[in-house]
Amino acid sequence: MLQKLEELKKEFRESVEGLTDKNSLAKFKSDYLGKKGKLNDILKGMRSATTDVKKSVGAAANEFKQEIQESLVKQLAKIEIDEINSQLKKSWQDVTLTDDVQVKGLQASGYHPVTLIQREIEDIFISMGFDILDGPHIEDDFHNFEALNIPATHPARDMQDTFWFTDMAHLLRTHTSCIQVRGMEAHEPPFKFVGPGKVFRCEATDASHEMAFHQLEGMMVGKDISVANLIYFMKTLLSEIFRKDVNVRLRPGFFPFVEPGFELDIECLICGGTGCKVCKQSGWVELLPCGMVHPNVLRAGGIDPEQWNGFAFGLGLDRLVMMRYHIDDIRHLHSGDLRFVEQFKAY
Amino acid sequence: MNISINWIKDYVDLPDDITLGELGTRFTLATCEVEGVETTGEHLKAVKIVEITEIEQHPDADRLNLVTFNTGEEQRRVVCGAPNVAVGKKVPFASIGTTLPGGFTLVPKKIRGIASEGMLCAEDELGLGEAHDGLLILDDDAQIGMSLADYLGTESDIVFEIDNKSITHRPDLWGHYGMAREFAAVFGRPLKDVFSKEWREGLKALYTDEEPPVTITVEEDSCCLGFTGISMENVTVKPSPQWMQDRLSTCGMRPINNIVDISNYVMLETGMPNHIYDRDTIKGGEIIVRRMGEDGVFVTLDEQERNMIATDTMVCDKERISGIGGIMGGLDSSIKDSTSRIFLESANWRDSEVRKTSVRLGLRTDASQRYEKSLDTNLLEQSLLRLVELLKESCPEAVVVGPMQKTAMQPTPELKITCSADRIARVLGETVAAERIVEILESLDFKVTVDGDVLIVDVPSYRATKDIEFEADIIEEIGRVIGYDNITPVSPINLAETTRLSDAKQMQRKIQDYMVFHARALEVMTYPMIGKKLLEQASWPIKNEKLTLVNALAPELSRMRPSMVPTLLEKAAQNQKNFNSFRFFEMGRSYESLEGQAYSKDRYQLGVVFFDKTGSPFLDLLNVMKPLMNFLNLKAQFEPANEKYPNPVMPAEWSGVHPHEYLNIKVMGKNCGIVNTVHPIITRQFKIKGNVAVAIFDITDFMDREIKDKTKYTALPKFPSSKFDCTVVADAQTPVSDILRVMNKLKVKEAEGVKILDVFKMSEEQKTVTIRTTFLDREKTLSPEVLREAEDKVVATLKKAGFPLKV
Ligand SMILES: [Zn+2]
Secondary structure (H helix, E strand, O other), X not given: OHHHHHHHHHHHHHHHOOOOOHHHHHHHHHHHHOOOOHHHHHHHXXXXXXXXXXXXXXXHHHHHHHHHHHHHHXXXXXXHHHHHHHHHHHOOOOOOOOHHHOOOOOOOOEOOHHHHHHHHHHHHXXXXXXXXXXOOOEEEHHHHOHHHOOOOOOOHHHHOOOOEEOOOOEEEOOOOHHHHHHHHHHOOOOEEEEEEEEEEOOOOOEOOEOOEEEEEEEEEEEOOOOHXXXXXXXXXXXHHHXXXXXXXXXXXXXXXXXXXXXXXXXXXXXXXXXXXXXXXXOOEEEEEEEEEEXXXXXXXXXXXXXXXXXXXXXXXXXXXHHHHHOOOOHXXXXXXXXXXXXXXXOO | OEEEHHHHOOOOOOOOOOOHHHXXXXXHHHOOOEEEEEEEXXXXXXXXXEEEEEEEEOOOOOOOEEEEEEOXXXXXXXXXXXXXXXXXXXXXXXXXXXXXXXOEEOOOEEEOOEEEOEEEOEOHHHOOOOOOOOEOOOOOOOOOOOEHHHHHOOOOEEEEEEOHHHHOOOHHHHOHHHHHHHHHHHHOOOOOXXXXXXXXXXXXXXXXXXXXXXXXXXXXXXXXXXXXXXXXXXXXXXXXXXXXXXXXXXXXXXXXXXXHHHHHHHHHHHOOOOEEEEHHHOHHHEEEEEEOOOOEEEEEOOOOEXXXXXXXXXXXXXXXEEEEOOOEEEOOOOOOOOOOOEEEEEEEEOHHHHHHHHHHHOOOOHHHHHHOOOOOHHHHHHHHHHHHHHHHHHOOOOEEEEEEEEEOOOOOOOOXXXXXXXXXXXXXXXOOOHHHXXXXXXXXXXXXXXXXXXXXXXXXXXXXXXXXXXXXXXXXXXXXXXXXXXXXXXXXXXXXXXXXXXXXXXXXXXXXXXXHHOOOOEEOOOOOEEOHHHHHHOOOOOOOHHHEEOOOOOHHHOEEOOOOHHHHXXXXXXXXXXXXXXXXXXXXXXXXXXXXXXOEEEEEEEEEEEEEOXXXXXXXXXXXXXXXXXXXXOOXXXXXXXXXXXXXXXXXXXXXXXXXXXXXXXXXOXXXXXXXXXXXXXXXXXOOOOEEEEEEXXXXXXXXXXXXXXXXXXXXXXXXXXXXXEEEEEEOOOOHHHHHHHHHOOOOOOEEEXXXXXXXXOOOOEEEEEEEEEEOOOXXXXXXXXXXXXXXXXXXXXXXXXXXXXX
16 A cells, blocks of 8 residues: 555656646646545555554655645646746836936936035035135126225236126126125124135136136134144145045245235145156145235225134135046036036936 | 356355255245256266267268267267268267256167267257257367366356246345345345445445436336436446356346346346446437327337337437336347447336336336336345446446436335234244244344334335235244244134035025936036127027126127026037937026116026927926925916016017917016927027927025925824716817816815826817816715715816816
């Protein structure tokens, strides 16, 4: 009897995997486990068997029964999955045909590179407690020159290459320092703010010169603000911008709105100060003008220079943008060419 | 400007324990930018005199010779193309390894197959002049094997190239003596007092009692700040000594003759320009300084005709003009080989006027460049005496005639500034001892009186013309000499205070974020200027004539744009070549011209362009602009054009307005934006092949206000809602908004919301619209009776409004 059982087992195992639909599966099940099924057929002979035989055959039969049931559940699941998959096959789609590989797909989108750098720097200043101010592009003589200690006869006016309007009293701001003046007019010291924005110079454009470009003006006014504070501040700021410790040095520089005025050099980031082509072998790169605010400028902003002083600095944003992304021609920035801005896509 | 270190060493001993590079760096940090350090004349030591002994034709080149010569030690041969080679001539020879001016180092090479052992040199190759016609032929008695440096008697020198921009505010640094004073102060070395009182007295002894042969008149209204002059006779015009020629060459000036060279030399030394006249050309023996009086032409020394205007100050004689005050002399009065009687002028001119005239004439000279910086009248006498001294040295037989004449002298006012060590420490953030302060200031020729804690600083007149004005300038002198590097950085005291972006800035950033992440658009930047042509091309009715620039770089950038629309169209036209469809935006400005004081107003605007070659992108754009208002917490309406409510961003008469794809954006009751498909009549003008939808959104009037988030939570309903769909028939061109407006007037309190479920076009004339109405009672479950009644009401209302149920 055990042998018969083994034979039946073998037969079952060989045929169960050939079942491919639910109906034949149901029939197959009753063929084996039904009252008149193959298993019962064998077990009929049990009645005349010895107790020992009954015991061993009974156990083997139960085991087999269980195997049948489990196999059939498994086979049923397999049949169901095969059925669904054959349905899915009909609704096949090309998953490699994504937007980014199609002409008609949704285009890239993103910020202008100047926006990217400007925001980054604005956020650094916000984190240091600076306000971010703004002002008009069309300025008057007072805010662009007079209030910054640049009277009508001052040679600095020549250097500024100003765009004048026909009334000869209004102009396009030549620097973001006008925001300084407006900031002083609107705030009571102590205060600290920066003013980023577009500025304009009447000069021929080429790969490295633009008539419209971006600056960021910064000013901090308080009690006993010192040159030592200025150096500390610039070092911290620039380390944050360049994401590494930087060395800076001040040397005398002349700007009418500061006294003393400085040119701030940064130790060459390319060669680390040993000298290379970028820094013309000097190890230092001229980065920004800064200085202690000229008393005449404070006075023009309605601030008493006997009580308050402070420092100011100006940062050229376009150069940082060009350095960061290795842009070879500054004129791309205002070109409105989508092939250019597309390269700075956000996603 | 070039500074000769040999020259500086006439006045101060420089430290010899630091390298040239370090010397330049320290000077850069303390005084002005040294752009380069160069050694001159080194190559002249390596170049030797040789004698040509044999000349053969190069076998493979007609124009080249094989020249053999004697170096004094051996015979050598080079390939040479110079036409003036001849046996027996003495010429300069540069051997392999020599670096010539321009940084060119000789290396072994073959010329047409024959090795050349160096180079025989022409004048220009040695940096000695401009001649390049042939080899520099030396005297026949020149010693073979001698270095060219010894032959010429030149000295090698070190040149500091100073960035002129870094000394615009320092008139005293435009001469070597002033520079030497800085070296002395920076390196703590004594400065030789070469222009001492004794020196003056010695030279004044040369004056005679004779009547001066030239009288000087300075008219009061001219821009002359002082005029000194003196006459000399019996001078001989000849070449200057080599050392003087070397120094002038080092400083970039061409040696001419002793008189002209001395004039230039004194300017390079004292920083004060001067002029030497051939006295015989001064008509009527009189020099008159006056305004031009009327417009006219004057020929300057460089033989150029200059257009002078009435207000220019000129130096004249009895009959004619001889120079432009502070800028350049004339051709007639210049020194000739035969000149023996001369008149020396040292005068000062008002900075601003010299600058104005020189800028107008486009004529920037060594003199005008210096006068622009505000020179000190007190230096005139010294520079004139120095001229006399050098002329006497050059021509010992020369004599002074009469005394020095001084006219119209306007001395620089005395300037005293009070300061204190404490104040200096507070501004620098570094303590400097009072003794050290006094020492530094005295080394820079300031006189200091110590009165307790107070320092009274007497500013030398040559620094008081403009450069030094008040306390901060004194602090700068201390700071730069101790070295800003020696100041320890200190954090400013920071009060605990919060900062955040201003409301305007936040709004601008949110718009940019939204356009990038929701609208999938690219941000661009464009020039805020525009040209008349583009405005006309866009048929834009406002031309902003008043906001026109005087000195625009190009006609297409001649004025401020009255709207961003024409620029955006231009950019759309440009980009259509590269893309089938695109979306871009600019967070930019346009400019409103105003009457009166206000003049203009910058308008902060978002400009958006959606472009598609085939379909209309209008709805896509509108579907972006509508949620933008929610994102900004702004309550906005999108409404069709209405003559009664003009839109400031869109002139009503613009022909680019689309007949039905146009909506005004209204915020806080005011029109401040548009969404529009640009009319084909305009896109055609830009040769745009496709559809352009443009949106302008002006945030100027509300960006500075704090916009509150008014979102409020409503409890979730406890009872189920019920949906009712019905399909009505409407005219094909009836907007669904007409149907929704009808439904909004429905008087059923359980109606929660109405939306369009589907629109189906039946024919050219008719369509069906399926409307879904949601009913909800927050208090109880809706009964079938109530629902039935509500549904009937919906159908009846629609029917009454002309939208019958589809049967
Ligand atoms: Zn470097």
